[in-house]
Amino acid sequence: MAEGFDIDHLAKLARLSLTAEEKALYSSQLNSILGHFQALAQADLPATIDDARVVRESALRSDVPGPSLGAAAVTRIAPAARDGQISVPRVVDDEA
Amino acid sequence: MSSSAEWEVVIGLEVHVQLHTRAKVFASSSWGFGQEPNEQVDPVVLGLPGTLPVVNREAVEKSILFGLVVGAEIPARCAWDRKNYFYPDNPKNYQLTQKDFPVVIGGSVEIELPGPSRNVMGEHKRVRIHHAHLEEDVGKLSHAGSGSLVDYNRAGVPLLEIVTEPDLRSSAEAEAFLRSLVAMLTQAGVADCDMEKGQLRCDCNVSIRHPGAPLGTRTETKNLNSISSVRDTVIYETARQIRELEAGRAITQETRGWNAELGRGYVLRDKEDAHDYRYFPDPDIPTLELSRATVERLAKQVPENLYDRQRRYMDTLGLPFTAASVLVANRELAEWFEAAVAAHPANPQGLANLVANDLLRDLAAASGAPTGFEEAAPAPVSLASCPIKPAQLAGLVKLTDDGVISKQQAKEVFAEMFKSGQDAAAIVDAKGLRQNSDTGELEKIVQEVIADPAVAKSIAEYRAGNEKAINALKGPIMKRTQGKANPGLIDQLLRKALG
Numbered sequence: 286m287a288e289g290f291d292i293d294h295l296a297k298l299a300r301l302s303l304t305a306e307e308k309a310l311y312s313s314q315l316n317s318i319l320g321h322f323q324a325l326a327q328a329d330l331p332a333t334i335d336d337a338r339v340v341r342e343s344a345l346r347s348d349v350p351g352p353s354l355g356a357a358a359v360t361r362i363a364p365a366a367r368d369g370q371i372s373v374p375r376v377v378d379d380e381a
Numbered sequence: 382m383s384s385s386a387e388w389e390v391v392i393g394l395e396v397h398v399q400l401h402t403r404a405k406v407f408a409s410s411s412w413g414f415g416q417e418p419n420e421q422v423d424p425v426v427l428g429l430p431g432t433l434p435v436v437n438r439e440a441v442e443k444s445i446l447f448g449l450v451v452g453a454e455i456p457a458r459c460a461w462d463r464k465n466y467f468y469p470d471n472p473k474n475y476q477l478t479q480k481d482f483p484v485v486i487g488g489s490v491e492i493e494l495p496g497p498s499r500n501v502m503g504e505h506k507r508v509r510i511h512h513a514h515l516e517e518d519v520g521k522l523s524h525a526g527s528g529s530l531v532d533y534n535r536a537g538v539p540l541l542e543i544v545t546e547p548d549l550r551s552s553a554e555a556e557a558f559l560r561s562l563v564a565m566l567t568q569a570g571v572a573d574c575d576m577e578k579g580q581l582r583c584d585c586n587v588s589i590r591h592p593g594a595p596l597g598t599r600t601e602t603k604n605l606n607s608i609s610s611v612r613d614t615v616i617y618e619t620a621r622q623i624r625e626l627e628a629g630r631a632i633t634q635e636t637r638g639w640n641a642e643l644g645r646g647y648v649l650r651d652k653e654d655a656h657d658y659r660y661f662p663d664p665d666i667p668t669l670e671l672s673r674a675t676v677e678r679l680a681k682q683v684p685e686n687l688y689d690r691q692r693r694y695m696d697t698l699g700l701p702f703t704a705a706s707v708l709v710a711n712r713e714l715a716e717w718f719e720a721a722v723a724a725h726p727a728n729p730q731g732l733a734n735l736v737a738n739d740l741l742r743d744l745a746a747a748s749g750a751p752t753g754f755e756e757a758a759p760a761p762v763s764l765a766s767c768p769i770k771p772a773q774l775a776g777l778v779k780l781t782d783d784g785v786i787s788k789q790q791a792k793e794v795f796a797e798m799f800k801s802g803q804d805a806a807a808i809v810d811a812k813g814l815r816q817n818s819d820t821g822e823l824e825k826i827v828q829e830v831i832a833d834p835a836v837a838k839s840i841a842e843y844r845a846g847n848e849k850a851i852n853a854l855k856g857p858i859m860k861r862t863q864g865k866a867n868p869g870l871i872d873q874l875l876r877k878a879l880g
Contacts, residue, residue, distance in 0.1 A: 351409030
C-alpha cells in the first residue's frame with residue numbers, strides 16, 4: 286500500500302496518544318482512504334473545474350451583526366469551564 | 382577582524398491588523414473590545430457541525446481599499462485555505478486564511494525617517510509590500526496556575542495580514558514604516574489600529590549580513606503589540622546575532638518571543654511541528670471573483686496620500702515641515718485646515734500655526750488626551766466637538782492680517798473663541814481690542830509726541846543713526862491710544878515724520 290504518511294507524526298500533530306493496536310487500525314483505514322483519493326486523482330476532469338467553485342460578490346454576507354450564543358451556551362459544550370471561559374490544560378508559549 | 386559597523390540588518394514585517402467591521406469575517410457575530418468572555422461567539426465561530434462560513438463583504442472591501450491605498454494589484458480572484466493546527470486558541474482546529482490567492486498583491490508604503498532635528502524633514506523611502514491576505518483572528522488565552530482559560534470573542538475577527546518584502550534596514554525604518562502604515566490604515570478607514578486593544582500586532586523577521594552578501598539566517602519574533610516593542614526587538618536581535626556570529630556561532634532559524642517588561646527576547650518553546658500546517662483549499666468557501674466595478678468604486682474612497690499631502694503643504698502652501706507634518710498626521714485635522722485655507726487663502730502659514738499649535742493643544746486638553754503620546758501616529762484628537770469652525774479661524778487670521786488686531790491679541794481672541802465658539806470679530810469688538818489704524822488720527826498723535834521736549838534726546842539719537850532710539854517714542858504713542866495703535870503703522874508714521 287501507498288505509505289504517504291507517518292502515523293506517529295500524524296498522531297503527534299493531532300495531539301493523540303495511540304496504542305500500537307490503534308496505530309495499526311488507523312494506518313490501515315487511512316491507507317484505504319488515500320486509495321480512494323488516488324482513484325479520484327486519476328479521473329479525467331475538465332480543466333475548468335475550478336469555475337464551478339467561483340462565486341461573485343453577490344454571494345457575500347453584509348456586515349450586519351447577528352445574535353451570539355452567549356457565554357453560558359459556549360461553556361456548556363466544553364469539557365471544563367471557569368468564569369465564563371473554557372478551561373484547558375496549561376498551554377504556554379511565554380518565557381520558559 | 383569584524384566589527385559591528387560592517388553588519389547590515391535586514392528586516393521584514395508581518396503586520397496583523399483587525400479590520401474596521403461590525404461583524405466577524407466569516408460569521409455574523411459582532412465583535413469589539415472589552416466584552417465579557419465568550420459573549421461574542423456564534424456556531425460558525427466555533428465551527429459547530431452543520432455551520433458554513435460566509436465571507437463578510439465589508440472585510441473584503443476594506444482589504445481591497447488597503448490594497449488601493451498602497452498601490453497594489455487587486456487580483457481578479459481570491460480564495461481561502463485551511464491552516465491546520467491543534468491549539469486551544471482555535472476552536473475549529475484550523476484557521477481560515479489565504480495562502481495561494483491573497484486579496485492584495487504587491488504595492489508599497491512610503492516612509493519618512495526622523496530628520497537631523499525636529500524641524501528638518503528626514504529621508505523618504507519606499508517599502509514594498511509582498512502581499513496582504515484576509516484571515517480570521519484566533520481566540521485569546523490567559524494562563525492561570527496549572528490551566529489556561531480560553532475566550533473566543535476574538536476568534537473570527539477579520540484580520541488583514543500585511544507582509545512586507547525584507548526592505549527595512551534599521552529599527553528606525555521599522556518604526557517609521559509602522560507609523561506610516563498606521564496613518565494610512567486609519568486615514569482610509571480600513572482599521573482603527575488601536576494597539577492598546579491589540580488591533581495591530583506584528584511578527585518581526587530579522588537577519589544580519591555583510592552588505593551585498595546573500596541574506597543571513599533569520600529569526601522571527603512573534604506577537605509584538607506595540608511600535609516600541611518592534612523597535613526594541615530589532616535592536617536586541619541585531620545585537621544578539623552580531624554577538625553570535627562574531628563569536629563563531631551560527632544563527633538558528635527559530636521563533637522567538639519578546640518580553641517587553643524585561644526588554645529581552647527569548648526562544649519560544651516549539652509548538653511541536655506547528656509549522657506542518659497541511660494547508661488545503663477550504664471546501665466551504667468558494668473562490669471569490671472580485672468585480673472591477675467594486676475596485677473602481679473603492680478607488681474613489683482612497684484619501685490623498687499622507688506624504689503627497691505633506692509635499693503639497695510645503696511646496697504649494699509654503700508651510701514649514703514642522704507644521705505640515707503635524708497637520709497631515711491626522712486626516713480630519715488636515716481637512717479642517719484646508720477648509721480654513723479655502724475661507725482665507727492669503728495666509729496658509731498663519732492658519733497652520735494656529736491649527737498645529739493652539740487648536741491642537743486646546744483640543745487635546747479638552748479631550749483629556751495625553752500630550753506626550755508615543756504610540757499613536759495620528760494626533761489623538763477629534764474635531765467633531767471642536768467649538769471653532771474653519772471659517773471662524775479664517776476670520777481671526779484675516780483680522781490679524783488686516784492689522785485690526787496684533788498677533789499677540791490674536792492668541793487672546795483664539796482662547797476666547799475656543800471657550801465660547803463666537804466669531805473673532807464679535808470678540809474683538811466686545812473686548813474693545815480693535816487696533817487704531819486711522820492714519821489721520823495717528824499722524825496727529827505722532828506730531829504731538831515728537832513735539833514734546835522730553836523726547837528730544839531720543840529724536841537726536843535716532844537722527845544720529847541710532848535705529849533703536851525710535852522705540853522710545855512708541856511708548857508715549859501707545860499710551861495715548863490706550864495700546865490700540867497698530868504698531869506697524871506707528872513705526873511707519875514715526876519714520877516718515879522724523880525724515
